[in-house]
Amino acid sequence: MRLDVHNSDVPRLCLSCEARHRGVCGVLEPSQLVRLSRHTVRHEAAPGAELLAPGEPVRRYSNILAGVVKLTMTLPDGRQQIVGLQFAPDFLGRPFAQTSEVRAEAAGFVRLCSFPRETLEELMREAPALHQRLHEQALRELDDARGWMLTLGRKSASERVASFLLLVARRADPEEQGESAFDIPLGRADIADFLGLTEETVSRQVTSLRKAGIISLETSRSLVVADHEALRNAAGEGSQGAPSSRRSGRTQSRS
Amino acid sequence: MRLDVHNSDVPRLCLSCEARHRGVCGVLEPSQLVRLSRHTVRHEAAPGAELLAPGEPVRRYSNILAGVVKLTMTLPDGRQQIVGLQFAPDFLGRPFAQTSEVRAEAAGFVRLCSFPRETLEELMREAPALHQRLHEQALRELDDARGWMLTLGRKSASERVASFLLLVARRADPEEQGESAFDIPLGRADIADFLGLTEETVSRQVTSLRKAGIISLETSRSLVVADHEALRNAAGEGSQGAPSSRRSGRTQSRS
DNA sequence: CGTTCTCTTGAAAGACGTCAAGGGTGGTGG
């Protein structure tokens, strides 16, 4: 049963917060929000700031209020891969784990709302809805990661770049209709780290998509999708499927 | 508070079941086990059998009692990628989702213990420990998937094959000491689908690891690790890290 | 207006995919 409460019971800090609607705070009662907000700190992180260090104990969890966070993994010899991207109002941090396996880094300026580990765990115990919300986010991230495994394992360079641009476009315009300009939140080097390519290859494939009339760029980081269906096809997600004789391997892109 | 119960309260079906200890059933009370077991069916699946079809409604969940299950994703043109491997006593199926994005397929003979969706959801509501167990498995799978993203995006063919053999060896012998023979649960074609390579390339790299004295094979599917540290190094997880001038890209393997 | 960083483009090399054929192994039937 839900108590009859007023908005005035919601902490002032949370009133204009996006996380309270679409984020994890959306499932909390005002009284729980009040408790959470007592231990809450808002802060901003500059581009490149390390939000979570691999191997270090996780003391605080955060909601992402604005900006994009890169989750990266690194090999001993320095090779790097972005294994996830998080946007507002995603929850940042791994529940139940003492340490994180990944490094979280701000890609651009990021605004966060952080709270201590203990507070979250306490709330999670008494609010099953919160627990479920976090579980659902984990499953969503799992689906995403597996989708990118398919991209990394089986798609060609141009398909990977098209897939990434599709991700950007869909996030801004889920309907995939408009012709407005979307801001690409990552530089070429970060896109390369995400797609398992080099900076040069990303740049070449962007150029090639532009020359094919599928996209156009106002600046190097501002994307306009000229032909949504062509972009889906270029990403390997096209509806038409002429099964190849061999089911494996990257297909060779013509022209 | 836990009731004072005896083993005799545990359903006969569950008595010798591995899932009751290390699997999700381990957190259930005997009374809940009884309830679950009333709706439970044990069955076996032949190699290649489809356990979960992408896009179809999920009616049943399962515990894997024995065998290996491949989770695969496929592009419209037929290119395929294994996005996860599951072993006993893993839980199979995606909670909260109406349909599955991935296809689950038996790799070899598999024994399963299945129960209806409703029963699991009912138990999950009243047993927070079960909910948490499933949440933890999802997070574990997420960590795995991200680790393979790093492998698929940044490792060379020989490093990928070494990484896979390391997975097999560690699963059988977490200490990584013994010199016993491990059964490789996948054929070369499946390994290729897992590593984003072709069958031929996998075969070549296995040969190369064998010629380097790092592993030896009794049959093509029986692995002996001759030099554990060398295998870790070959997988790119070596401790020594001479940072390359460029941080990205697959390093060229010498020799 | 120079400096620096990011992005782009070019040419060459190499790793992996493709196509093709051969070898091993297990199962089945004569």
Add this chain to the structure above:
DNA sequence: CCACCACCCTTGACGTCTTTCAAGAGAACG
């Protein structure tokens, strides 16, 4: 028990996609 067949694995030769190395253009900033 051996022959045969199917399937899986291995090996070879070649093509090409992506990386590497290198340099130049463009944009942001002081």
